[in-house]
Amino acid sequence: MNLTKEMTEKQKKYRASNSKAFLYLFTHLLIGVLGIWISVDVNWLLGQIVLSVFFLQSFILLHEVGHFSFFKSKKLNTWFGHLFGFVSFIPFTSWVDIHNLHHKWTGWRDKDPTTSGTVNPKHGKITRSIVNTSWFFFIPLFTLGYRIGNYWNISKIRNFSSKTNTQLVVINILAILSLWVVLILLFPSFILNYVLTSYFISLMLSDLIILSQHSHIDIPVSNGEEVKPIKCKEQIRYTRSIVLGRWLEHWFLFNFNLHEKHHAFPNVPAYYLQDKECDVQNTRPFFKYLWNAKKMSGEQFVFSTTKQSKKII
Numbered sequence: 001m002n003l004t005k006e007m008t009e010k011q012k013k014y015r016a017s018n019s020k021a022f023l024y025l026f027t028h029l030l031i032g033v034l035g036i037w038i039s040v041d042v043n044w045l046l047g048q049i050v051l052s053v054f055f056l057q058s059f060i061l062l063h064e065v066g067h068f069s070f071f072k073s074k075k076l077n078t079w080f081g082h083l084f085g086f087v088s089f090i091p092f093t094s095w096v097d098i099h100n101l102h103h104k105w106t107g108w109r110d111k112d113p114t115t116s117g118t119v120n121p122k123h124g125k126i127t128r129s130i131v132n133t134s135w136f137f138f139i140p141l142f143t144l145g146y147r148i149g150n151y152w153n154i155s156k157i158r159n160f161s162s163k164t165n166t167q168l169v170v171i172n173i174l175a176i177l178s179l180w181v182v183l184i185l186l187f188p189s190f191i192l193n194y195v196l197t198s199y200f201i202s203l204m205l206s207d208l209i210i211l212s213q214h215s216h217i218d219i220p221v222s223n224g225e226e227v228k229p230i231k232c233k234e235q236i237r238y239t240r241s242i243v244l245g246r247w248l249e250h251w252f253l254f255n256f257n258l259h260e261k262h263h264a265f266p267n268v269p270a271y272y273l274q275d276k277e278c279d280v281q282n283t284r285p286f287f288k289y290l291w292n293a294k295k296m297s298g299e300q301f302v303f304s305t306t307k308q309s310k311k312i313i
Helices: 003-013 018-042 044-065 074-088 092-105 125-136 141-151 154-160 166-186 188-194 196-214 232-238 246-251 259-264 270-275 286-294 298-303
Strands: 241-243 283-285
Touching (some): 018 270, 044 074, 044 092, 044 188, 044 196, 074 166, 092 166, 125 141, 125 298, 141 298, 154 166, 166 188, 188 196, 196 286, 232 259, 246 270, 259 270
Parallel strands (some): 241 283
16 A cells, blocks of 8 residues: 555544534433433432533533534535534634634744733732633633633634624623523523533633643744744644543543644544554653642642642643
C-alpha cells in the first residue's frame, strides 16, 4: 500500500459516523431521563447529580457539533448545535467562530479570545477575594465568566472575529432568553425543582474540567507582535488532559477530557479520539490534577503560568 492510499484509508477510518453520533445522543438522553426519574421517585439529590451530567454533556456535545464533524451533514450539526446551545445557555452562532479562533490561536495567550482575559489582569482586593473564595468553595465563577464573557459579549466578539454576524448573535441570544422565559412561565415548579440545582452542579463540574485544559500552563504572549498560528500537533504542549478511566471518559465525558488529542486532531469526532495516537505530555490523573490545582489560590491558578509560579500542575 503506497503512502497516499494509506493516508486515505486512515482518513476514512475517522470520518463522521451518524450511528456513533446518535449512540452518544441516546446515552445523553438516557442520562437525562434517568436523572429526572431518580429525582422524582428515588432520591432528589442523587437525581440532581445524575441530571447535572446531562447538562454537562449538553455543553460537550455543543463543542462537538461546533466542529461540524460530529454528524455527516452540516445541517444536522447546525440544528443540534442550536439545541445544545439553548440547553447550555450559549449562542451557537458565536460559539462556532470564537471556538474556531481558540483552535487557531492556542499557544498565544493574548491572541486566543478564550484566554486573553488571563493576561495582565487588573483586579482589586474585592475581586481577588471573590475569585479565590469561588475557587476554594467550588463556586463556578470561572465557567460563568467563560460562557458570558466569550459568547455573550458582543464587543469582544467584534474585536476578535470580524466575520461573525453580530446581528445573528443578538437574535440567537434573544431566542435563548425568550425560550427559557417561556419554559419558566409554563413550568415554574419543574424548573425550580429539577433544573436549577442540577444545572448549577453541572457548572461546578464544567469549572473543573474546562480549567484543566489550558490553565496554569506556560503559554507565551505575543505582546502585539505579528505572530503565526501554531500548528495543531504543536499545540499539545499548551493543553492538558485529565484521566478518569476509559469507560467513564467515553460514555460520560464523551472524550472531552482528551484535550491534547483534540487539539492535535480538531476535526476528528470525539468518539474516535481514544484510538488516535500522539505524544501526550500533559496528561494527568484527574484527582492528582485537582489536588495540585486546589492547593493554589484561584487567582494564581487561572491568571498565572507555571513559568511564573514554578509549580507544575
